[in-house]
Amino acid sequence: MYIIIKTTKSTGRWRSFEKPYHEIMYNKIAIGYMEHEMLTMRVKVIKKNINSDGNPNCKWKWVTLKYNPTSIQDAKSYLKTFTKEILTKLDICFD
DSSP: OOEEEEEEOOOSTTTTTSOOEEEEEETTEEEEEEOTTTOOEEEEEEOSSTTTTSOTTOOEEEEEOSOOOSSHHHHHHHHHHTHHHHHHHSOBOOO
16 A cells, blocks of 8 residues: 545635645545645654643644655655655554
8 A cells, every 4th residue: 555645626616716635645544635835745643742732632743744845746756655664654643
């Protein structure tokens, strides 16, 4: 299995004003998202210390990946290439 990016286009009355939404998915579970304008990738990871950010109600936090892609295709190829490394180094939250 690979980490993939699923692009969802807006629907409805105001769809022309909204940009497409990119979800980072693994095994059909959303584990993060990618911002359309800045092309930054963020994934959900489990906190080591639940009180580290002062919010004991949430067991995960956002982590931004250091890689800055130049396009959506570049991000897809990066995630496909480094799936094993991302899954082993980061404690991904699959909720």
